[in-house]
Amino acid sequence: MEQLGLLDEIKRLSKPFGKITVLRDDMSVVGTITGNSKHMDHQQRYGHYGQCITRPDLYNILLSKIPKERIHLGKRFVNSHNINDPATGVCTQVQVRCSDGSFYAADVLVGADGASSAVRQSLFRWIKEESGNGTGHGHGQKPLPKQDLEEQQYRQVALVGVSNPLNLKRYPDLGETFSQFKVILSRHSPYMNWFMPVLGNRYCWLVTRTLEKPIRILSDNSKESEWGPDATDEMSKAIRHLKGPDEGGQGTMGDLIDATDRQLISKVMLEERVFKTWYGGRTVLLGDERSVYRKGRKRVDAGCSGAGIPTSRQHASINHLELYSSTFNNNINIITSTTRSTTVQ
């Protein structure tokens, strides 16, 4: 963020990370992880604190830096083809097809379409074809490593939200300069609750539920019944009784859900996975579609997934941007399936 010149604006709309306190459901403390103590100060150690910001605020900052005519909203990527020069066999161009029938040709395609990335699926198809699909009749492309061929599964679902401004007397954590996360582990249920204070006396909140059995991810498993508004309401009801972030532990999740606009609550699935392959031909992958450590499904934009963003130089995605920035120059086009330029969908 510092290298992109975005850090000052992000700091203005966020809180530095202070600590995580892990509690049992009787509110006794299991332990703490600190980011600004005498013994462990992230700024001294890494150059910056992590900054806690809501996803809509982060999106608005990013969007304000990109010329509007470069963003084509409501475009769904369907597939891409890396085009080889017939004389040399070298890949020289990539063509993209969108669901509205439009085509784009480019020198480089950067896929940043999240955990269930269609760009990654297209790239992997191309690599399989070019490597001969195990038939020995390929074009010199190395086959995909075994790790990338394993089926995707998720083991946790979560409900995420960003509350409206809350009363500081009831939730004094929200008045602190540093964001002090609270995590409540339930001993006798599959739930875990996260509360992350952000600017404007609000909480980003997250409740995860561990499933008894992992569920296979299919390219079409976005059934409205599992991830649509009804599923969100159903999970909201199921977790109302869980402990809220109140001092003393009297309040419930229900209080926080009632203090959160309905369109700012989303149900998501979580998956931890790192793909080895992140480029091929003229396509490169960026963000979650490369390292799926958490997988969102449907309207995650509303939620708290931007709660902590690394500002230090170690962040891999930033390095990728640097790598390709000279190629992009001013001719970058961004296509996104998002239909509005505002961030709350």
Ligand SMILES: Cc1cc2nc3c(=O)[nH]c(=O)nc-3n(C[C@H](O)[C@H](O)[C@H](O)COP(=O)(O)OP(=O)(O)OC[C@H]3O[C@@H](n4cnc5c(N)ncnc54)[C@H](O)[C@@H]3O)c2cc1C
């Ligand atoms: C519950 C949860 C909590 C998290 N908490 C944190 C946290 O505290 N801190 C943190 O740093 N990270 C957190 N993460 C992870 C973080 O949200 C992701 O790493 C990050 O959002 C990944 O960004 P991305 O751009 O790769 O993908 P996404 O944010 O998923 O964006 C993908 C975009 O591509 C668009 N798209 C999808 N398919 C197509 C298509 N076919 N054509 C065109 N556009 C398409 C989507 O509409 C979307 O706008 C969390 C994630 C979850 C799920």
